[in-house]
Amino acid sequence: MKKYNVAILGATGAVGQEFLKLIEERNFPFNELKLLASERSAGKVIHFMGKDYIVEAAKPESFKDVQIALFAGGSTSKALAPAAVKHGAVVIDNSSAFRMDPEVPLVVPEVNPEAIRQHKGIIANPNCSTIIMVMALKPIYNAVKIKRIVVSTYQAVSGAGKEAIDELTNQVTALLADRPVEANILPGASLPKHYQIAFNLLPQIDVFVDDDYTKEEMKMVHETHKILNDYTIGITATTVRVPVYRSHAESVNIELDGPLSPKEAKQLLAGFPGVIVQDDPAEMVYPMPLYTSDKNEVFVGRIRADKTVPHGLNMWVVGDQIRKGAALNAVQIAEYMAEHNLI
Template sequence: MKYNVAILGATGAVGQEFIKLIEERKFPVGKLKLLASERSAGKQMQVLGETYTVEEAKAESFKDVQIALFAGGPASKVFAPEAVKAGAVVIDNSSTFRMDPDVPLVVPEVNPEAIKNHRGIIANPNCSTIIMAMALKPIYDRVKIKRVVVSTYQAVSGAGKEAIDELTDQVKAIMEDRPVEARILPSASLPKHYQIAFNLIPQIDVFVEDGYTKEEMKMVHETHKIFNDYSIAITATTVRVPVYRSHSEAINLELAGPLSVEEARSALAAFPGVIVQDDPAEMLYPMPLYTSNRDEVFVGRLRPDKSVTYGLNMWVVGDQIRKGAALNALQIAEYMIDHKLV
């Protein structure tokens, strides 16, 4: 059986990744609609050997669509209800619906059972949350997690194509001894911008309560919802780094009981979608350069934290455009098809 699919935001980084993955994974597409803003309408794109013209997204765009993949952004708030009215199931990559109690927030390897409770919309978690959840779940299934301390090292592609271009432009300017322009990071919507080339920016999204950023609090609240466990103490620091693609995370866990490094390594290695790269003697550990364009989340630098009774440190890296966004959404759609939920 084939399914009529719409991709909203088809010309952006996540939208283009949707298209690549649909081709790679042989997703059963019947009719396909590529939707974007008025500015991008009229562009032509090749998908599965056919040429498609990008259409301006409108309320009526979702007629006869069964699965609507939303790449993210403010358009979700406008068009998701319209798509549901038209009979589509929306898998949304924006933050609009993530904390809505009536909307499942899903990482398919972690909480697939939540999918069946959807009312037309399923939310994709934040990219850094997805990558962390993939590493936490096999540990959580062995021993209850009491506390998580996470620091992220997030690639510029998490801020969109414009941020990728700006990193390139800034590096070229520095190499050519030209003035460096900063217009995008931490966010194009903010009044002040900083150079990212050869720099780190300890702000992703806007500041909210107690000096935390919105990105940091997303990791807290979304992880609680995905695991349906609000007893886990979580604190996060999120940092933008001059890397094109793949987010890295240093994760420190305090566990409720004993779990050896060997047991943790075994649990992670057996978990679907996780690859363990952890051999200090051979200098083997995950790095963003080598995890980009990969579907899996990579874990290494496993070692005990001896400052607490039961502690574990790990280094986690994953491609945030694939598993952190487009792949996770497509896996949700595949799960729905496999379980006849669409």
């Protein structure tokens, strides 16, 4: 197979590090590898596959001779993605900068791979919560049209970065030692107020926007519409940060246009690539964040009828938001492009 020159922007962060793990695990066909980050991280040495790589400060000229640029996300995407494209790279971007741009495909490879072929140099990775949800929706959507979705998320602190992980650890340690708790990060480092996450839930992820919904909630609405290419679905979301280190969980209620039994839904989900059904109430088998972390698949359980509407289903959906919700999804897009000679 042809090999590609690959650049990773944000190589020192959680998603960037996951990119490296996946490239090695999945034997991605790379020739040269360039690791990029902010000026603050420039000069760090990362040992990868028997070789030391020096992290470079990301600049527009960093993407010369690069064919695939994996962007881990962040504020630099808007400035550097066009520069990378100008140098001939295809950018797969994990930030929100281009997701709703009508010229940029928003892709989950198992759900809408055909959109990859429409790219003009940039392909957007959806929000982690959206990816996890649409993986469970798509096999059902293929069988019966979905009229309405009500989703509540239970999102791990790692979705807010390493600082949020450290804050949860520090707060738990302080509480157990009967010391004062400090809160400086959640629900968002840039927000004017911060709350304790240890032994608590925070019903705010990102800033509030129209009608008192948060930006994270509206991402799930708009991105799901775009990925499924169906703007008729009614979608409402409530996103919550929970004191879990890794792997997001979601309670998903769907109203269908026609009949579909829980048994049929389980069969559809079990046959869909990238989805594992864990659903045996008698044996107390269902997905949990603790056991889905570091896994590539999305896990679905608690599949049951919602008898308050003519054709309703409830599902409990759990997935590692750093893997399938971010890095793996981007690497899968790159793999699809390599396999179909689209680079």
